Amino acid sequence: MELFSNANDFLLWVRGDAFNIALSIFVIGVIIRVLEIVLLGRKKEYSEPRGSEWGPGLKNIVSRSVADSGTFKRAPFVIVVGYIWHICFFIVLLLFVPHIELIHAMLGIKWPGLASQFIDASTVVAIAAMLGMLWHRLTHPVLKFLSTYEDYLVWLVTFLPLLTGYIAFHRMIAPYPLALGLHILSVELLMIVFPFTKLMHAITLFIARWYTGATMGRKGIES
């Protein structure tokens, strides 16, 4: 840590300038990416619609969260672990009180948090799920074949905040400002990488699901 005279300076930097830099990159990047998508637009549709677009589009945003039974039987690991990971991740992200404080400070909204042992357990499960997904990606013929450096980068920058968060919570690195600083820094890394990678799916999947739901809805297809 040549850049910082002590861990507190480091924490001060990650909570100050570094956060502003990461937030700016995140906001600029996400807005650019979303505008790049929606401004491409769609061709005018001349065919006579059988159903509406908006309702089925919105419905598809929700219904795509549930896998069909056949796919579930064929790929239970991806679906089960995928669910576990996302649920645990959102529990940790949205229900840990220090995180709620951050959201409250930034967006002005808040809700009740969970006791630490639930957050702790969720973190452990999320970490285990991520390790499981990595193993799956490295061994499953399709995933091994499809995966590019980006998939592993995205895995890493998602994994680090969980790991550092766990370390900071359990104060496994001393002093604490270093542990907390590393956690916040790893989140900043995630924020910076987010707009340039498939982490964008967290936002664009709503657009993707809507378009597909709308296209199908227009034709009267249950999506």
Next chain:
Amino acid sequence: MTSALDITKGINALKEQIDAPTAAFFSSCVHCGLCAEACLFYTETGDPRYTPIYKVEPLRRIWESEYTLFGKLKKILGLAKPVTDEMLAEWEPLIYDSCTLCGRCSMVCPVGNDISAMIRKVREGMVAADHAPEGLIGASTRAIKIGSPMGVRLKALKAQIGHIESDTGLTIPIDVEGADYLALLSSMEIINFPEYIESLAKIFKQADVSWTLSSEAFEATNSGIQIGCSDIARELVQRVVDGAEKLKVKYVISPECGHAYTAIRWDGPNLIGRAYSFKVVHILELLDELQQSGRLKTSGSLDKKLTFHDPCQLVRKGGVEAQPRRLLEQVASNFIEMNEHGNMNWCCGGGGGVSANERADELRIKVFNRKKTQLQEINVEVMVTACANCRLVLEEGLEENNMDIPVIGLSELISEHLVEDGEKNE
């Protein structure tokens, strides 16, 4: 003589195809691999190259390098993977031989990506880059030059009509101006399943439907859609539109064919850039409507254990799912669904031009295993479907697997159970 089609045109065509949904789809894919599990070409071969999202890699590369700032930067820095002629040559079998555009992947993708729509887009690029398969080029050429992908001419249709009229005493109207309905046919029906024409005549007679065929626009199929060339597809759609408008019909009936329906019903108006002056209905929609309104009456039913094979283009691309089931309820007493049916049905393996692409025959027979497994699970005696192409592919696959299950068209089944004139008077 050099080809007018080349990689530059191919790349340009891919650029033309990218729209907001495409960009949203590529932005959202996390390589979860679930689309592979939805594709019979993967499930029956275990080859990861058949993963649907992998098949659209050429389009993804163009999207990234042309339609994202970050990708443009990568391109400037020389970090982008280009789309080359060699690449498209390598992808050609993935795009044409191992995809039936069945759209099952588009139903399964958890982020909602319509992958099969993107494969359809890649085909535009493949055509423009001269990487379409021989079988589909032949079909398209015949469709444009002769009027039918199978080379069926009006003369052949008239001969079939003659046979039917003399066998049954029914009248098959041709070029009747002012008729309500213009019925289209697929070449396969004319050549292989003329009983469809006979069924139409019987049903429409009973239901008192004013209908006609057109000598100028009898072919419903659209090879342009299958090969993935809007220019060719447009010309073929235009023929139908011209024929229908010339006869001033109110409706055009798409026959028992999957892609013909999506081509004329959904793609057609967009291809010609305007709405039609007539409505398009699938024959099953019309039969259902006739039955609902009491104009179509059936009696008795087929007691054999049977199942319905949903043609992909009808159910997943066309939105016709409830109609065949309502119709079957009337004429089949022992109807059973396959485990995955309706909009999750498995493709026969021959759609999307695959059955017209001889190069893919071996693979197509192999992946028929999916349907074979589905059938073995329920052990039926008869299969009903509503697409001549599905029917032919199913028959071939069943024969190949020594499975003695007859495949019949739903319209035909209905026509076999029409209430006779005598009964009607009761």
Next chain:
Amino acid sequence: MNKKTLFELLQQQGITRRGFLKYCTALTSLMALPPAMIPTVAKALESARRPSVIWLSFQECTGCTESLTRSHSPTVEGLIFDYISLDYHHTLQAASGAAAEHAREQAMKDNYGKYLVVVDGSIPLADPGYSTIAGISNLDMLNETVAGAAAVIAVGTCSAYGGLPHAAPNPTGAVSVSSLIKDKPVINVPGCPPIPTVITGVLAHYLTFGSIPELDELGRPKVFYGQSIHDRCYRRPFYDKGLFAETFDDEGAKKGWCLYRLGCKGPMTYNACATLKWNQQTSWPVESGHGCLGCSEPNFWDAGSFYQALSIPDGDYARAAGYAAAAGVAVGAAAGFVHQKTKSTAVAQHSEISVDDFSLNKD
């Protein structure tokens, strides 16, 4: 020089041997030494000679001295402090002017190499004129005095880390002792002010062992600064259960729930407040209902609002996000326009394909 030992001095003050041993026991445990060491500590203290201490006060508020001297009743800690030979402390000593400076010089001369220097307050580097004593700049006085010292004890956050004078924008260019003194041991005893027991504990350690205690990476004695406030806080169970006070007078505050949401810096603060407490172990900030300010940590004045939770960034993130959003919309719209142009160009360049164009149809 006073030749009396500490024990003799204590006896003189009316402290019994029993009281002395009790103090030694407490001190031993305070210094995290095994109980077997109690006799050693007692023996060392009994025979310890008064060390000479020179106390330098630079940019400070005298709070640290107040902390040490504001004992309402005489304590053993107080007596330890009394026991040292405080040869120079310009706030406390009677002498003034040249006489005071003479006392310092004399002490340095008499105890060269053996005396302790205690510093409270930071040293201004921007302009020596910000703080001088007898016309001598703080920097000069520090260098001159430390030259013959055995060790330096930086008492209070200002001398340990720069403290309040160092807070942004740091107009005086204030720095800590340890940033200037590299050739002598420097023991940081931060806190604003530090706990009196900790100051005397450090002195006792030096008296007992003749060496400085083990220090952490911030130069603090590990025995006193080894654990965070959060880890030893009696309100910690509420943190773990997710029970927090959200205002200073809500139900949670009345029930004594965790003060994290009210900005408590306990999780990142290393000090002994939670165990040693203040004012004869009466209470300490968190017990009184206010979050820890983190006063014994470097840059605690600059670490954002005292009333803002530790997880909240302290930069002007709303402004950053605002600018970023504006930039994102501008660049995104421009990019969208460029992409539309790319597409319309591709559409314009489209030449209609006919079946005759296939190379297969040309042979």
